[in-house]
Amino acid sequence: MFKKLSEQFNRLQTGNLMRGAFQVIALRIAGVAFLFGITLFLTNFYSASQVGTYEFVRSALFLIGGFTMLGTDQAILFFSGRFSKPDQVGALFKVYFKMLLLLFVVSLLFLVIILSVPSSSYQAVFNDARSGSLLVKVGCCLFFYAVTLFNTEFFRAFNQHAKSELYRGIIKQLLFGIGVLFLFVLKQQQYLVEVFLGGFFFCAVVSSLEVFLNYKRFAVPKFKMPAIKLRTVLRATLPIAMSALGFYLLISIDVFFLKRYTNFETLAYYGTSIKIIFLISTVINVIGSFLAVRIADLYVSNHQELQRLLKTGVRVIVVFSTLLSMVLFVFSAEILSIFGAEYQQATLALRILILGHFMATLCGTTQVYLNMTKKQVVLQYILILAVIINCLLNWKLIPSYGIEGAATASAISVLFWNFAAVVWVYKKDRIKLFLH
Template identity: 30%
Template sequence: MKRLVQKTIKPFLPMQQLLKAGGLTFFFRIGGLGLNFLITKIITGQYGEAVFGNYGLAFTIAQATGILFALGFPNAIITYIGLKPIHDSYSQYILRKGLTVLAPLTLLPLLAYFFGAAFISQEIFNKPGLYNYILIAAFTVPAMILHEFLLYFFIATGNNLKFNIFMFGVPNAILLLLLLCVQNVPGHYSFLFYAASVIVTLAIESFFAFKQTARHEQKILTARQMISFASPMMFSGIMLYLLNWTDTFMLGALVSEEELGHYNLAYKIASLSMLVIISMNVVLAPRVAALFNSGDLTELHKTVRKTTHIIIALTTPLALGIIVLSDFLLSFFGHGFTGGKEALIIITVGFWLNALTGNVDQVLNMTGNQKILQNITIFGFIANVALNLALIPRYGINGSAMASVFTNILFNVTCLLYVKKKLGFYTFA
């Protein structure tokens, strides 16, 4: 009888484990967003819309640079490790090998932003007030790169609790504490506090990532082999990031700091509708990689399909709630921000449409189709730039929101068709 029960429930265990891990990430992400919105409220209340605009632009620049110089390693280690334990000698070998390559490269953005701060702030963005933010970014980006790598190491080894704590808990708590304790300082200190939160978090999480293990005896990977494998993921990662944040870069050069602040807040609120898909992606990616490497495409299809159905079911009420409560959500941060209402609604609709196809990008990324994803994201990025150039001068921040929606539809449908072509199934059917 016991064997019969075990045989009956066995097919459902992987999905239950996936949902449990995804649910953990979902609730941590909600808590992190709650802290993040409180941080946003403090910054906008203490420093104003213009500072929040510069803060958002500097953050976007730093994050995009971090993805570029991470060389695709964060996603690559998920494929390499494939849910091996954190103490495993191979896991520790990949961790150390990756950091050996990445750490020296972090000096490049540090030097570029430190010596190029004046040029970037004045010549590129025509915002002299951005100068101090770029200087701070010089020291923030290296820490962000290494922090991101360690976060994905926790994902790759199945340590979802550690990932969530160091992704959503520790850095937000440190930043909030600094904002509350240190007041009456210039606006760029808000970004300095963010830099401090990342650096301190990096120091703490390093203690939990590194383990003493027996010497690894398997085949040794060279730096060139790792870079060659990861580089398509790097290009697709940076292009995917730019695909979502091109609007911020272009608005930074084409509209006022106040309008940029309105758009940044609208985008941040709209991103609530992405809670489910991002949370599931954290645990789905290593699962997809493991199933694909084992050759079990039937179970892979079943897992992706069920996950997509869950994403659609939970994202739809979230998106609808944001649209209905758009006035309230924006005015909570100040009545001046209600000018971003239309942009908020447009962006939210775009994110909801993303949810209908599920995690198509990561399904391609984790199944040996990273070069295809790279080409799709490059195409999407070019289309997004063209649409922003055409729509921002006429419609302002709403034009940028429309460009984002059109591009995301194009991107996700193209990925969906390639999933069907390469793996033989649609993510939702």
């Protein structure tokens, strides 16, 4: 089994697109390591309330920022393929600037909306007076957050994948980690949220300067640039935005329900469990990143070979996820205790999440398959249903079961959209994504 997958990896590495893939994955793993290191420091040297406040802001930024992005971070890669010739680079930058303007307008719109909502409304929704001011800070950071993510993907258009990963996981986390350390030394932990958001301001400015240098280096005279209409950009971004929004909602909506019915301390415990679960999803993402291009090629040329590739891929995913899930499940309490004794309150919630996400790995690379075979619309509908199910379950379970209810809602939602995708693909393409 491992020999077969190795052969597939070797095939993938022969193409220029996969050159440096292992370097990119190493940087991504390093980014995850940074995140866990920062989380360990926070949970051991900051109060649970402060950590919970950070988790609330982080989730709000992901969710509102997901709406703000409008799929521009992925759509720019589509345009980079369309304008891939050297004399078309100017057109690609023209698209970039139109998308940048779009991000500014949408960010400003959300900021106005956030500021327009009375503080009493925020207090009524979240049962807390601080939530409104925290959301205002998120609104002020939206544009810089969006620009950071947008530039991070734009670097890939010039095959600067390592630089993209540096901004995605290393630079951003390193800045936050240094800020967290300084706040602790200066005994100013109350500014944790400001330091977290400030990192995006720095990344947005520096990455934009790098993009400008690329523009000066690659761009052709303006008269050679073809006209790019805004509606052309929107047609490319909106379908991608719908799928992205579904995932943003699935990973953040439970945090808002928890805040509605519990407190910031509970958010800290639950947020730490989510970060641990991220290790399991990383297994799927890493394998999927190797298989993505090959899936797209084989889908149009050889379904039999595609089935063999997917069969090998899902088996490797399950092997790694089984080992990882067993360790996490058996030693859940011990792992959580590393973050602080009080975090062991999330042991049952973590185990529920582990079971749900492990069972989802039995479905293989569902998201990658749907995206690589131009079935994004199907993925959108499935994710919309998953979000609705997630909201209903959170609404019913959290008031009675707290973080265990949130974990159950999350696990069921993840299982639903993966199983639904597997069933649809098998009926439509007669392709088995699941373990067999």
